[in-house]
Amino acid sequence: MERLPDLPAGDVLDALRTAFTELAAGAAAQPPQTLTLLPSGGDVIAYQAVLGDAYGVKVSPYLPQPDGKGIVTAWTLLLSTRTGRPLLLCDAGALTVERTAATSVLAVDRLASPDAATLAVIGSGTLARAHLRYARAVRDFTSVRMYSPSLTPATVPEGVSVAGSAEEAVAGADVVLLCTSAAEPVVDAAAFRPGTVVTSISTNAPRAHEISPAALASLEVYGDYRPTVAGTAGEMVIAAEQGLWSAEHLRGDLPELVTGACPAPTGERPVFFRSVGLGIEDLAVARLLLEKS
Template identity: 45%
Template sequence: MKNLSESDVKKALPSVDLKAALKSALMGLSDGTSKQPNKTIVELQNDKGDCMFFTGVVESLGCFGVKASPYLVEKSAKGENPVTAYTMLVSSETGLPTVMCDATYLTVARTAETTGLAVDLLLNASSAKKVAVIGSGQAALAHLEVQLRDRKWEKVSVFSPSLAASEEKVEAFKRLGHNALEIASSAEDAVSNADLVMLCTSANSPVVNSAALKVGCLVTSISTDAKDAHEIDPKSLQQMDVYCDYRETVALKAGEMSLAKAEIDWSYDSIVADLPELLSQSATVETKKTRFWRSTGLAIEDIAAAFAIAEA
């Protein structure tokens, strides 16, 4: 069995076509060769934390997989990252484990690449000139790096409340190499006239005023798995075409959707399409409408990513 550390993952990533691996696994949800159950959460006593288990099957890769992601409160109290993540792959032929992979950073990378795939499918790339990023952590950096790799942007705007005060974070964005990158003074300034708005935070309340969004833009959101976590006003879903990574599991994870259902009688039936449907071309995208795409993270993405890294 291969044991892959975070450093192994980071070393291998530049040589891996992660987006292609994710695309193949997601297309398997259309023909049944990929299986994606809902996550399972096990809580510790006395509010000490919990562990989320993400399971799936990608038959094209010949493996089952599970990602375990614990959240330990005591680590947070010590100033340490309370979240870890490990993905184990098991051969569907032999039943034996084949890979154990530290998935902490790989989760960041596969999330950014999955968003990149959604952008490929939902953005009117021929007229897109400005991208805005809300957030300043690893996820924000990874998302912007994918976009700067995949297409040319005339303007890049980044905002988070703590960004301007952190020279280290500002330099990290500047090292991505875009000569028209600006650190905005507010979220509204950042998203003004942006064709693509990527929300890359762990917020549990809106991080941008929906009224500031350009009509016809694409908004992507990652948020977190925490109950009711959301980055955009749930009421704004009524004015948007809504998409997601996988409609069969989104109801348990997307806070803005569950809140919209409760507050304004929004329906999950309103979701226009998910990634498998978009990839199979069974849905039409109206790019003149403002579009909202929600990432919830899928085990088959973790399986495909870990497999690709192990094979590199």
């Protein structure tokens, strides 16, 4: 399968919510991602998971090229844990976009105030637009601002205003979605007002971080999966090495958030949610694809 069918945002969010609930109950398995370095340069990351009667693995190679722009692909395989037979093989590029955006917004739905009205999106590419679509499925935002150096009034999504800078976009926002490929901070997370929810995703850049590692100590920090996020997310790894923050301060992860097993934000500090990507997210969306096909 090379083209991803249209999947309603609500269906994807429900599939992820169910997957993380099963993971919390011990009815699913989420091993750490594995990184294989290639002798010729580059690497391959494998994301595995077991959910219900399906095993899934996504393999994502990063292949440096002489012209400086590396090749990144992703393929997802599902097979039955009852028969051992393959169920699905698909180009996971579009699937990864959907699960990444939906995972961020699943956290927003649990962490943001029910009356959150102002949204800022930093970035304007495919991932940023997917984040926007999912965010609109969980909150009725009355004001949406987007910033990217390449964004113009002619290319901005409907109902979104173009900000002149990242700082302008995030000023006074209730929710901030960071959707860039940056390897260094793009906003000052420590300057956000209490209760603001900020999400951040991973890129292929080594130790990539969209906020400053030093900011973590002033934030209420959540991640996608407690056993893996602190050892993978760039800002968390750097902050731990510098003695600025430790994984003990992680307030909760998605299995805990969807089941109410971790503390909710206090409203006293900004809230930061970090995702690094999980096999169970790929598997949940891939199973949904099977149902829709």
